[in-house]
Amino acid sequence: MSSDPVDLRQLWGEGWSITLAPRSPESALRMMGVQDIESMPSGLGAAFAGRDPRNGPPVLLAATLVDGPWSAIVECEASTGWVGMHSDVLSLLAAPGKPACTAFSDPNQLLVAFCEHASQPCGIDPRTNRRWGPYSHHAAESLRLVGFPAGYATEEQPVPEPHRVAGGALLVVRAITGIQLNHEHLAGPWIGGLSSKPAP
Known part of the structure; x- marks a missing residue:
C-alpha cells in the first residue's frame, strides 16, 4: 500500500470533506x-455508495484513527x-497544542x-491564499514553511502545488496538524453513523 500523499479529488471526485481531530474516532463522531x-x-x-446525498440530513460520517491521538472523519454529502x-x-474537536482542521471540496469551492484550542476558527483558500480569522504566529509560520506566501498568491509568489487541485488543501492540513495524509491512513478500519447536525 502506498504511503505517498493522497489526491482526494482523484480518489473521491469533487464533493468531499475530511476533518483531522486530536480525538479518538468515537469521540470525534x-x-x-x-x-x-x-x-x-x-x-x-x-x-x-449506498447513500443518496439528495436525501439531506441525517448525513453519514465515517472515522478512522490515523496517527497517535489523531482521527480522520470523512463526509461525502454536500x-x-x-x-x-x-x-x-x-x-470542540481542538485540544491544547493540537488544532482541529477540515478541508472540503465541492464543484465551486476548495x-x-x-481552530486552535480556545480560539476562533480560521480559514484559507489554498488556491488564492485568501485567509480569514485570527491566525496565531505558529499557524502563519507553519504555512510559510510549506510554501504559502504571506499575502495573496501572485505569479512571483504562487501557492504550492497548483497543478494538484486538492494537493494545496492537504498541504495546509499538514502545516496546521503535522499530519500528511496518505493511502495507509485511509485504509481503515472505519466506524461511523448518521449525524443530523444542520448545515453551518
Whole structure:
C-alpha cells in the first residue's frame, strides 16, 4: 500500500470533506453529532455508495484513527453543508497544542478551516491564499514553511502545488496538524453513523 500523499479529488471526485481531530474516532463522531456509532466492515466506499446525498440530513460520517491521538472523519454529502465546517464543532474537536482542521471540496469551492484550542476558527483558500480569522504566529509560520506566501498568491509568489487541485488543501492540513495524509491512513478500519447536525 502506498504511503505517498493522497489526491482526494482523484480518489473521491469533487464533493468531499475530511476533518483531522486530536480525538479518538468515537469521540470525534460524537462531537460531530453522531449518536449511534457502528463499525463499517465493508469500508468507506461501500458505505457512501449506498447513500443518496439528495436525501439531506441525517448525513453519514465515517472515522478512522490515523496517527497517535489523531482521527480522520470523512463526509461525502454536500447538499446540507459540511458538519466539519461548523465553528462550534471545530472548537470542540481542538485540544491544547493540537488544532482541529477540515478541508472540503465541492464543484465551486476548495477551502480549509481550522481552530486552535480556545480560539476562533480560521480559514484559507489554498488556491488564492485568501485567509480569514485570527491566525496565531505558529499557524502563519507553519504555512510559510510549506510554501504559502504571506499575502495573496501572485505569479512571483504562487501557492504550492497548483497543478494538484486538492494537493494545496492537504498541504495546509499538514502545516496546521503535522499530519500528511496518505493511502495507509485511509485504509481503515472505519466506524461511523448518521449525524443530523444542520448545515453551518
